[in-house]
Structures are given as C-alpha cells and as structure tokens.
Amino acid sequence: MTDQPTLDVRNLRVEFPGRHGTVTALDDVSLSVLPGEILGVVGESGAGKSMTGLAVQRLLEPPGHIAGGQVWLNGRRIDSLSEPEMEKIRGREIGAIFQDPLTSLNPLFSVGRQLVETIRLHGDLSRTAAKARAVELLAEVGIPAPADRIEHYPHQFSGGMRQRVVIALALAARPKLVIADEPTTALDVSIQAQITALLRKLCKEHGTAVMLVTHDMGVIAETADRVAVMYAGRLVEIGPVAEVVARPCHPYTRGLMGSIPTLGARVPRLAQIDGAMPRLDAIPQGCAFNPRCPLVQDRCLRERPELRPMGAGHAACWIDAAATEKAA
C-alpha cells in the first residue's frame, strides 16, 4: 500500500447561493481515504455528510457548487475538471452506492442491461463479454443464480438483493474509490449486516477506498477503519474508529456516542444532545456547536476552532483533551 491517499479532500467549501444570501453547506472540510481503507462519515441529517460525497462526485444540485478547496483523486486534481471529463471519472474511478435501492435502479430496464451499460461505458468490451462480466459481478455480490437473474427487472428483486445489484453496478468498472451514501439505511437490520459485510469484504479484496456516509454509529463501528464526525457543514473530529468510539474528544462526538443504545445495558433513558443543529444560514460565531455544548467557554463563542491533534486523531475544539476527559 502506498502512502498516497485515493481520495484527498482539502479545505472543501460548498455554497448554495439563494435569494436570501449564500448558504455555506460545507465549510473547510479536509479528509482523506487510503487505498483499501473504509472511512466512515457520520453526523446528524443536514450536517453535510452526503453533501461531501456529492461534491466529490460533482453531483451537487445547482445552484450548489464548490466554492473553494481542492479534491484530489489518485494524485489528480478533479474539482476543476469539465463535466465531460467528470463523466469519465464517475463510475470508472468513483463508484457510488445510494441510500434507497428501491429507487436507484431504472425500473424499465433489466438489471443486466443496466450492468452491461455501465461495463461498456467504462471498458472496451463486446456485448457478449460485457454480459459475461455482468453475470460474474452478480455472482460476486452474492446473488444466487446470476445467469438467470440478469434478465430480471428491478421490481423482481427484494430490497437487499437490489442493494447488492447497486453494489455490483458501483463496482462494475473496478473503481479505486466507492462513495456509499447510507447504503443500509433503507434495509432490514438483518440485511444491513450482510450488506456492510459484503461491502467490507469486496473493498478489502480489491484495495478499494470507501467513503461510508451514514448516521448510524453502529454501522461505522462495525465497518469503518477511521471515522470523520461532521456538524453543521464542518468536520469536528476525525480519527481511528476504535479510539473515537472509546475516547471521543469533541463534546459533540461524545454526545453522539452517548446516544447509542447498548444491548444488555439497561438505562432508563437514552442520553441525547439537547437542542438542534443550527440552520446553515444561521451558524453561530465561533464554534458551531457552542449553543449545545455542555462545556462551552468564552473563547468558543468568539473564535472558530481548527482541527488539531487530539487523542489518537484530530478534533476541532478549544477545550483540552485532558480537560474533557476529566469532565466526562
């Protein structure tokens, strides 16, 4: 494994110009994913986790656009590429898995046709060869009797099976990076584990880097190698998953961990973080988390904290790691 990250996002800023001024949806987000590594990205809805994935693929809904920062893929800068050049990168170098497998597939084409389309778009294969490859892919993602299933239409598959098809589509061109946006959220709990295990297995086998976007800390803890925590369009903490789960540095991360139910441990009431995430057009000065932070200090209200080494990773908090440890 080389040191060069597959995906390197530097100081990414995404803005949505609107009638009432410009909304900053992502503010100074920096993260990287190494080959074969799974980076989990968590946060509440609206925190900007999906937005980060979309911005990397340049699939932001207009008028949203990248207003600053850089995106590097395998040592090549891609945030300034033209749309036709991006079309060649999507699917070929970045695979995508979307949240809802029920709506990700075109209902009017057989899954085989959609697979063959993707395979032939990104490789110079004959129709027959592409079809053989499609059967191979379906087998790889664990669909029984793939040679028969290939003729079937999306509505003939169950939710879990459809998500496997979506994964097959994402991996069709053997991309170096897969962005999985809530890949298990729409599925049954029992299927969730299968899908995350499959994703993990395939990516480890092929050395694919994965950016796994989810709000489910359980999925992150099981699947990811590192985790990035987002809040109000900013990165608040990033580090090895075991460390962040066991010893979160940022008060927000700690709040998130506290809200995970644990089997066997009977608590009368699950901990929750009081208040709600601020609207993106009304982010307070200083640290975005300051209105909800139990440890808020004067400095937090005035100055915005940068990411700095804390614990085993990095966190954006003024409060000393040691101090937070004590307070907890």
Next chain:
Amino acid sequence: MIVFLIKRLANAALVMLAVALMAFLIFRFVGDPVQLMVNEQTTQAEKDALRENLGLNDPVAVQFLRFVGDAVQGDFGVSYRNQQEVMSLIAERFPATIELVLLATIISLVVGVPLGVYTAIHRGSWVSEGLQFLSIIGVSLPSFVIGILLILVFSVMLNIAPAFGRGDVVSLGWWTTGLLTPSGRAALILPSVALSLYQITLVMRLVRAEMMEVLRSDFIKFARARGVPRWRIHYVHALRNCLMPVVTMTAMNIGSLIAFALITETVFQWPGMGMLFIQAVTFVDIPVMAAYLCIVSFIFVALNTLVDITYALIDPRLRMARG
C-alpha cells in the same frame, strides 16, 4: 400476456356492443325511418311493405341483432340523402381523414417530443421560456383561426401551398392516397400543420412536465453517478420513463382528431369524414350518423386497447403483473 390480451379484447368487444346499441336506438327511435325515407305520394300499402321489408315489424331484440350482424360485415344500410351505401360513402372519405390525422400526429410527435425534452433540460434559458410562451398561444388559439391564418399567409400572400381540396389522388384498391402525387402532398401540408399545431403544444408541455419529474428521481442521479453520459440519461433513461402518458395522450388524440377534424376539414374543404358528418347532420341522414358513431367509437376502442398493450410493452412491471 395472452390472458391479458384476451381480457382486453373481450372488454373492447363489450364496449363496442354498447355503442352499437346506442347507434341502433338512435337509428330506430329518433323519428320513424319509414317516414324519413318516403315522400308525400307514397300510399299506406307501400309504407307497410317498406316497413315489412326493412324488418321493422320484428321484435326489437331481433332487429338489434340484425343491426349488429350487418354492422360487423360493414353494412350500415343506405343513406337517406343520396341512396348510396353508407359504407361506400364512408370508405370514400375515410382515407382522406386518416392520412390527414396520421400526418398531423407524426408531426406533433416528431416536433413536440424533442421540444419537450429540450425545454425540460434547458429550463430557464430564454429559448425554452420563449417556446413555453409560444405553446400557450398554440393551446389557446382555436384551430379554425390557425387554419385561416395559414391559408392567408401561405396560400394567399405567399402562394406556396394550395388552400383547399386534396389535390390529385391515386387509387390503391379500396384506398385512395394523396401521398403519391405532388399536388396531393402539397395539399396535405397546410391542413396537417393546422391540425398538428395544437397537438405539438400538448405533447411538448406533457413531455416537459414528465421529464422534469423523472429527472429528479434517484435512478437518474444514480445513472449519472455510474458515469452515463448526459444525452443518454436524457434520451434513453428519462425519456422512456415519460413515454407512458405520451402514448396515452397521443392515442386518445388520434381518436379525437379523427372525430373532430371536421373543423379543419371544413376550413380547408378537405373531403374527409368530418365533412361527410357535417353534411349528414344538415340533412338528418341518420344511417350515416349511426355509422359514423360506430366507426369513430370503434377507432377509440381499438386505440385504447392498443394503448394498454403498449403499456405492457413499455413497462415490465405491468407485463408481469397481468401476464
């Protein structure tokens, strides 16, 4: 699929039977056919003979069955006005209307679908806003105004297309066509454009609305994330998902166009079924009206059935569910 087909066909037959009953009732009970056929000098004995001859003394059910039996064989009796077989009158006019309507439909699809896709993709640009505005005019202008304007501009002022009639026609067995002669083709231009203008705007607006809906769906976004090029997303993935309502509307419109082309036909003195019907109404020519009713309904029912079958061809989910 076969069960589905049989069901649809049985359904269609039932509807046709109901229509035939209506036509029959109009034919038999709106005025006394014998009174309408005879003149003042006819004796009572002659009237009775005619009544017996026409089978009007048989029970109503028998009369209806005979009417249906005859209609199935294409026999709608004799026109009151000129004592010609109704069927041969209609057969004479039918090709003119069909050619006009089909050409108008083809024009409306060939022009309307790409315009709809274009305005959906480039919404907000001044070209598509301009097209939207024009389409409002197209929808609200009555077709006779468009027809008269076209005649004024292209026949009277520019003199590049004939204003009325069908031009020379070539007879192919029972079908006469204007498509094979230069004058026949020239004569088709203005009426078909006049007839299609409204359809173009309808198709365009429908495709635009459907496209905008479909382009928002997840599978379009996922197709983009798979690296499918833009044109392919628009014309293969999105357009096919818009086709269902377009097919329905087009088919329904072919029916309406055939039935109601009479305004355009009148403006352009087009010797089609619409003109025949107008004349039949003027002379209370009930057999012609009854036949017209049956034939137009038959076209509607046939198109409806075709639409259902086309649905199944477009959408695999319907194919499976009903097959």
